[in-house]
Amino acid sequence: MAQKIIGLIGGMSWESSAEYYRIINELVRDRLGGLRSAKCLMWSFDFGEIEALQHAGRWDDATAEMIAAARRLERGGADFVLICTNTMHRMAEEVEAAIGLPLLHIADPTAERIKAAGLTRVGLLGTAFTMEQDFYKGRLAERHGLEVLVPEEEDRRTVHRVIYDELVQGRIEPASRQAYRAVIARLAERGAQAVILGCTEIMLLVRPEDSAVPLYDTTAIHAEAAVEMAIA
Numbered sequence: 458m459a460q461k462i463i464g465l466i467g468g469m470s471w472e473s474s475a476e477y478y479r480i481i482n483e484l485v486r487d488r489l490g491g492l493r494s495a496k497c498l499m500w501s502f503d504f505g506e507i508e509a510l511q512h513a514g515r516w517d518d519a520t521a522e523m524i525a526a527a528r529r530l531e532r533g534g535a536d537f538v539l540i541c542t543n544t545m546h547r548m549a550e551e552v553e554a555a556i557g558l559p560l561l562h563i564a565d566p567t568a569e570r571i572k573a574a575g576l577t578r579v580g581l582l583g584t585a586f587t588m589e590q591d592f593y594k595g596r597l598a599e600r601h602g603l604e605v606l607v608p609e610e611e612d613r614r615t616v617h618r619v620i621y622d623e624l625v626q627g628r629i630e631p632a633s634r635q636a637y638r639a640v641i642a643r644l645a646e647r648g649a650q651a652v653i654l655g656c657t658e659i660m661l662l663v664r665p666e667d668s669a670v671p672l673y674d675t676t677a678i679h680a681e682a683a684v685e686m687a688i689a
Contacts, residue, residue, distance in 0.1 A: 460485070461537065462496045463495060463497040463498070464536070465539050468541075472661065473658045474501060476661075481497065500526040500530055519548065537561055539561050539679060540563065544583065563675050564596045564600075566681070568596075572603070578606065579649055581606065583616070587656065624658035
């Protein structure tokens with residue numbers, strides 16, 4: 458079976474990009490068997506440079522960097538592109554418009570999985586940018602009809618801090634797992650039927666047993682959707 462070439466915009470952080478690479482290749486081996494693995498290209502950013510643009514609010518500069526990365530993948534022969542981070546889907550439409558390739562948006566397969574389970578009200582964890590800005594919540598609501606709940610302000614600060622101070626640096630702290638469990642529990646108390654792990658590093662910290670409601674791991678869902686697209 459011929460495979461399409463998956464273009465991965467990664468390095469945001471490399472911790473989660475490594476998970477994308479592992480999951481995609483494991484799934485291709487499982488589907489195609491034997492020694493089969495994925496045909497893919499990855500452009501990996503220096504995340505320190507991207508993080509500085511994010512926290513300085515220099516989103517136009519960050520968009521230009523993302524477009525340049527997508528164009529490198531296009532020139533390299535990719536058939537479609539993934540942005541291997543939830544936060545940088547802030548400029549997904551601009552990136553897709555700048556290239557001649559499809560962009561597989563991380564929120565879409567996640568929403569389809571949630572709707573298939575018959576759920577309509579979900580909690581969202583992620584960076585402050587993802588939880589507070591509308592580019593992600595809005596897509597879930599407008600395109601998929603989901604009601605999205607985000608944590609209260611203090612909980613948002615905790616979730617964001619753990620991502621940038623610990624997870625993207627490869628630190629997995631038991632105290633932070635407990636903090637995330639509490640945040641998830643409070644979302645469930647407010648009526649969330651499930652919780653989206655809307656930052657690709659959160660799956661390094663939180664497991665299904667940490668929640669009384671289903672957790673939707675965007676990293677795994679996005680990677681699986683990429684494989685489906687590559688071998689369709």
